[in-house]
Amino acid sequence: MFLEEFPECGKRLGWIEVVCGSMFSGKTEELIRRMRRAQFANQRLIIFKPKIDDRYAEEEVVSHKGERIPAAVVSSSAEILERVTNERVVGVDEAQFFDMELLDVCNTLAAKGIRVICAGLDMDYKGKPFGPIPHLLAAAEYVTKVHAICVSCGNLAQFSHRKTMDENQVYLGATKEYEPLCRSCFNKTKTQH
Numbered sequence: 001m002f003l004e005e006f007p008e009c010g011k012r013l014g015w016i017e018v019v020c021g022s023m024f025s026g027k028t029e030e031l032i033r034r035m036r037r038a039q040f041a042n043q044r045l046i047i048f049k050p051k052i053d054d055r056y057a058e059e060e061v062v063s064h065k066g067e068r069i070p071a072a073v074v075s076s077s078a079e080i081l082e083r084v085t086n087e088r089v090v091g092v093d094e095a096q097f098f099d100m101e102l103l104d105v106c107n108t109l110a111a112k113g114i115r116v117i118c119a120g121l122d123m124d125y126k127g128k129p130f131g132p133i134p135h136l137l138a139a140a141e142y143v144t145k146v147h148a149i150c151v152s153c154g155n156l157a158q159f160s161h162r163k164t165m166d167e168n169q170v171y172l173g174a175t176k177e178y179e180p181l182c183r184s185c186f187n188k189t190k191t192q193h
């Protein structure tokens with residue numbers, strides 16, 4: 001389990017953490033867990049989510065199991081910079097939906113001494129890198145890859161298989177539209193088409 005370190009070196013250090021994985025792997029739960037621990041430490045914090053993600057609630061980040069935490073809705077990564085004032089911890093959920101400037105925004109926040117935690121899909125439904133996440137993975141001090149359980153065989157899953165015919169990269173959904181699969185079961189779906 002990821003444990004925070006708070007190095008004492010005279011000045012406040014910032015850094016970037018990324019929590020990535022497939023759908024249903026527990027990214028949002030882990031983001032909420034880390035933010036709640038920051039709350040226990042009386043650290044000022046704010047969580048952002050992209051406007052596009054309107055699945056469960058408008059001003060909240062909500063996990064598939066129903067855990068929730070208040071969030072600010074923004075239309076672009078630049079808006080994140082505008083909205084951060086004196087927070088010590090900044091969370092970003094569904095980071096794959098943000099523009100590529102998210103990397104610069106996170107680096108800027110970290111340089112200001114802020115702990116930045118981004119959660120998002122590392123791969124889209126085709127198994128291809130998704131949005132700014134691969135760039136964030138390269139820049140982050142701490143990377144956590146979480147896994148769902150493959151609904152087909154019970155192994156660890158890192159792919160999000162789309163069950164519908166839609167071919168847009170962005171296509172919101174949950175269990176009706178997607179299922180987590182391991183590499184072997186994901187590859188079998190490709191040979192079936």
Ligand SMILES: Nc1ncnc2c1ncn2[C@@H]1O[C@H](COP(=O)(O)OP(=O)(O)O)[C@@H](O)[C@H]1O
Binds near residue numbers: 147148
């Ligand atoms: N196949 C699965 N493997 C693991 N968890 C699953 C699965 N299907 C549903 N879940 C639920 O999803 C929860 C994780 O939800 P969440 O944190 O919102 O995931 P993510 O943000 O990665 O999509 C788990 O605690 C579990 O209740």
Ligand SMILES: Cc1cn([C@H]2C[C@H](O)[C@@H](COP(=O)(O)O)O2)c(=O)[nH]c1=O
Binds near residue numbers: 172
């Ligand atoms: C794989 C994949 C997913 N999406 C969408 C589907 C959901 O609305 C979110 C992911 O949410 P989660 O918290 O990780 O479960 O992303 C998409 O638009 N395109 C894809 O390829």
Ligand SMILES: [Zn+2]
Binds near residue numbers: 150153154185
């Ligand atoms: Zn499998």
